[in-house]
Amino acid sequence: MAMAVKEDNPDMLIPQELLKVEDGDTLYGGFYTQEQIRDVVAYAAERGIDVIPELDMPGHLMGAQQGYPWITCTGESSWGQSFSSPLCPGKDSALMFAKNVYSEVFSLFPYEYVHLGADEVEKTNWKACPDCQARIKTYNLKDEHELQAWFVHDMERHFNANGKKLIGWDEIVDGGLSPTATITWWRDWAPKAVTTATAQGNDVIVCPDFLLYFDFIEQARDLKRVYETEPTTYRADWNLTPEQIKHIRGVQANTWCERIPSVRRMQYQVMPRLLALSEIAWVQPDAKDWADFEKRFVAQVDYLDRHGINYRVPDLTGFNDINVFVDTATITVNSILPNIEVRYTMDGSFPNAQSTLYTGPITVTESTKFIFRPFRPDGTAGAMQTAEYRKEAYSPAQALPDKKMEDGVRMVYHEFKGRKCAEIQEAKVVRNYTLDSVAVPEKLEGWLGLVYEGFIEVPQDGVYTFALTSNDGSMLYVDGELLIDNDGPHGDTKLTAQRALAKGWHRFRVEYFDMNNGGMLSLQWALPGETALKTMTGFKH
Ligand code: ACM
Ligand code: ZN
Numbered sequence: 001m002a003m004a005v006k007e008d009n010p011d012m013l014i015p016q017e018l019l020k021v022e023d024g025d026t027l028y029g030g031f032y033t034q035e036q037i038r039d040v041v042a043y044a045a046e047r048g049i050d051v052i053p054e055l056d057m058p059g060h061l062m063g064a065q066q067g068y069p070w071i072t073c074t075g076e077s078s079w080g081q082s083f084s085s086p087l088c089p090g091k092d093s094a095l096m097f098a099k100n101v102y103s104e105v106f107s108l109f110p111y112e113y114v115h116l117g118a119d120e121v122e123k124t125n126w127k128a129c130p131d132c133q134a135r136i137k138t139y140n141l142k143d144e145h146e147l148q149a150w151f152v153h154d155m156e157r158h159f160n161a162n163g164k165k166l167i168g169w170d171e172i173v174d175g176g177l178s179p180t181a182t183i184t185w186w187r188d189w190a191p192k193a194v195t196t197a198t199a200q201g202n203d204v205i206v207c208p209d210f211l212l213y214f215d216f217i218e219q220a221r222d223l224k225r226v227y228e229t230e231p232t233t234y235r236a237d238w239n240l241t242p243e244q245i246k247h248i249r250g251v252q253a254n255t256w257c258e259r260i261p262s263v264r265r266m267q268y269q270v271m272p273r274l275l276a277l278s279e280i281a282w283v284q285p286d287a288k289d290w291a292d293f294e295k296r297f298v299a300q301v302d303y304l305d306r307h308g309i310n311y312r313v314p315d316l317t318g319f320n321d322i323n324v325f326v327d328t329a330t331i332t333v334n335s336i337l338p339n340i341e342v343r344y345t346m347d348g349s350f351p352n353a354q355s356t357l358y359t360g361p362i363t364v365t366e367s368t369k370f371i372f373r374p375f376r377p378d379g380t381a382g383a384m385q386t387a388e389y390r391k392e393a394y395s396p397a398q399a400l401p402d403k404k405m406e407d408g409v410r411m412v413y414h415e416f417k418g419r420k421c422a423e424i425q426e427a428k429v430v431r432n433y434t435l436d437s438v439a440v441p442e443k444l445e446g447w448l449g450l451v452y453e454g455f456i457e458v459p460q461d462g463v464y465t466f467a468l469t470s471n472d473g474s475m476l477y478v479d480g481e482l483l484i485d486n487d488g489p490h491g492d493t494k495l496t497a498q499r500a501l502a503k504g505w506h507r508f509r510v511e512y513f514d515m516n517n518g519g520m521l522s523l524q525w526a527l528p529g530e531t532a533l534k535t536m537t538g539f540k541h
Helices: 002-006 034-046 062-067 092-108 124-128 130-138 144-161 192-199 222-228 263-270 273-282 290-306 421-426
Strands: 019-022 025-028 054-057 113-117 165-169 182-185 204-206 248-251 322-325 329-331 341-345 362-364 368-375 385-391 409-414 429-435 447-458 462-471 474-478 481-486 493-501 504-515 520-526
Touching: 034 092, 054 092, 092 113, 092 144, 113 144, 124 130, 124 144, 130 144, 144 165, 182 192, 192 204, 222 273, 222 290, 248 273, 273 290, 322 329, 329 385, 421 447, 421 474, 421 504, 462 474, 462 481, 462 504, 474 493, 481 493, 504 520
Parallel strands: 054 113, 113 165, 165 182, 182 204, 204 248, 322 385, 322 493
Antiparallel strands: 019 025, 329 362, 341 368, 368 385, 409 429, 409 447, 447 504, 462 493, 462 520, 474 481, 474 504
């Protein structure tokens, strides 16, 4: 509801037919009957599609353990530190439950592959459970990781006995992989799983977190990034031989729906990225052509419009989130889709079908905050984009510190386990680095808090554009003032802003943290009058 209001978007409301009131509680949810599943499978089959089911085990089964709490170690439905408590692989009754559920699933889905899940298993309960510990002892297992592998292998025998092949998330590599399982690699921060699995001759489906997780809101450059993804060479540090590359079977995108309340919103999340995914799955690398794809995408949009399929209008271009001018500025708004209308407001209200229509370049002479919004031919309003135009005087050049300056930007690495840049400074310092640019040194990974400081000499009075991209949060300060706030936990997110700078030296500071989930950071800029961004170098400190 809050999102529906914030985004002025009815697709964020839960459809009334999915709500029911029971004993005064409003409940949301539903289930498929076997008949409905058969219907889905038949519908897909007519279109040449096989459906692969996944009922996640031994973790991520909150729904099952609420109905059948005896399948857990404690006999109670509960939540651990990060995830719901898993099934107890020490209890024969729980294993029987798991196999019975899958036997039912096998009979509904004719395709040879079935996905067990097996990701994100919190093993704390297993450590304290006498049944789990007895199982570890009986089978001479080393620890709870091997118990997880034992469970996966036991389930795989059940799959195979029923003519099915097992797929699991890449966590199943830990603790020992059976020779025949296929993995879906999703942990962008654990690339070794792919190297290990393919070296052992196991097949891999490539599905990197963030990039191919379509439940994340599409950012401006995501469509191109998805299109440019090459499954077999996605990570240079996989170091795959031609023999190993043969085991990369294809790609997958995920759209977890717990925050996607309606079918229209689901369509919005996956379109147009699904079009790009299809090409990376089916087109040979040397036959890919982004410019050509973009043209064909415009044609596809016409098809989507005619069939009433919702999609995300690619971001309007021609402006930054924050734009700076000294005297006047001219704004030209572009869209790659020829059939949309752009409407805008300057008073902070959400643009609607009655708002001013954009018909050509707009000139501003005073600070103004625009909200632009595309409208599709059927009237569907797209995502709003704010463009702030700030009239500014040049920020004066700074005096350099009274000391011998050294080349490079100085970076201080803090032992930091937080979610906010402002708190990094208080965390213990590990060591200092001198770097050419604002980036994460190759060897640094895990939980990080990094603070960069340096001066750069700007060649002329003018308006400079900055882009700060990070995963997780980051902040950019110029001459001691906050310019870009890209704070908080998130995937790769790029924010741009401008600042009017007088010729001379200016002081830059970037704060950055990563929550041990595969970090990246870059600081780019464009000189006055230019749009091409390049990595900022030439620092002194
Ligand atoms: C996953 O996203 N936990 C596979
Ligand atoms: Zn147990």
